[in-house]
Amino acid sequence: MLSSWSTSLNLVFFSLTWTTIAMTYSPLQLEFFAPLLLRTFLYLLPSALFLLFDSLLPSLAVELKAQGELGLPGRQKGGARKIRRVMGWAVFNVVLAVAVQAGVEWFVTDVLRLRSLLLIKGSAWSLNHLPNPWTLVKHSILGLISRNILQYYIHLHILHSSAGGTLAHWHQTWHHSVQTPYSFIAAYDHPVCYLLHRFIPFYIPAITFRFHIMTYLLLLSLFSLEEVFTYSGYNVLPSTIMLRGMARRTDAHMMSQGKGNYGPIGVLDWVHGTTLGADVMGDVREEMDKHDVQERAGRAIDGVGDAANGFGNKLNSRAKKGRGKK
Template identity: 80%
Template structure:
């Protein structure tokens, strides 16, 4: 798909969605005003576009802007400025895409199939929504329009938080067990063979590798763990888009191969475990966060608890907590001394 055709495809909804996500980040207004304009923008989108359009173009926009386009920039940086890129790669020169087995021909294959798989997942989601709403005349699988009395069509804040946490937990749990017991198991059959010959034909990852797999394996491992909990618990479309944005950025950075990453809690550890998983041909590190690997003893190298301790040391959490406790103790002692002095003075007056 060319950039011009992709741009034309995104036109109906890309500008409203862009303004929706840009308002809180780019404006200098107060939080309450941001929420008002955010609500008005989403209300306009929800009232203007059909559930089919929202459930197709929303994920298409997010996957394009937060995964495919940045992955392209990272790859161009690796290929065009290898002398600088190698300094930022955690595994050094062997992490450069053009220096790996298959060279640039393999890189083109990886990019082509990664784009295809990403678009396939979006198309399947749109196709399911079309069957449900247009063919069978049922309600949309995701909550989009809200109730008839809802003016802004926004999710309840508690429901958004609850479903976001639920989606995160279910997605990571499904991915871990699918990865371990199907894609890296002798009983996985043809799916395990496809995953090994496709995804694990890459020694050291770069961002496009996150979506490079046989389409059946990609849909099972990447798409279903996100989409299934969303439709089973009928998430609001905003919650689903929020999760999709987070997971897109996670795949972008943890598969990038860079040692310099945004200062997000445990993100560097996730990227380090992804490198170890790929370089060991899938001998461990089957989950993205690492909690289930730590629980089941399938971690390669440093585990998630090491990442937590590293983050705590980096931000001096223990020292700050100690100072806060000491400060609270001093304040309590001072308050107690003042109260005792007042009591003595009161007794003296009597």
């Protein structure tokens, strides 16, 4: 009961806080400052902390790196100068993507005088400006799927294809100038390639289906953390089936100079046969074996069967007693 009350109160306070924010700031301000804060605290700062750890405690960090000594940023070609370049362009690209989003919003709302591209003020819960729960879940799933599909085909057919021309050259000479990844590498690319590969696959579905700003920020938070961990180069990560497998495929993509593993999750790589090393289905099987999923499922089914048999026996027993009384 106390837990239920606590959850309800948290939701009420969150609703009031968001309502106050939505009523205080303009859509343009929300679309600039909210993504900037999330990208700063969920991507840039964690990436800086990981880099600091790798630089100050290399003897400890090397034990956590999947590629050992090769995974340490300071041991790679270019040394400290290269690290400063990577950090500088990563920060620039992150701010650029937020500025482009805000610029598009300004042009649409202030110049063209149209409604905001993302749903910010007014919704199914118009009183407190919160999204409908079912819509939030539906759009989150849609955003995850759309982003992964677009990233895969853009990455494969433009950034790693002769058809990509200058874009492919830029991606190869910028992003793939680093052999083993660390978190800042996720945002280290030519600015045009970064927008095409990282920003467009997320932003286009969001404005096409007109996501609520809350849904957009939720997905942005997830994608920021995904980039931090999958490009970290560490082999000790929270999840086997998702992050650890994604990080392993990212390592293989970088070390092969882009010969495979073009999607962040790996499903389309598995479908099209572009996987390098263990595929996503192998991760699923490993996770199932780790947690004895089949054995637990079998026990659950047996338990349901036993319960059904017991219930049936009780019914038969009661029926016999009823006949005996007659």
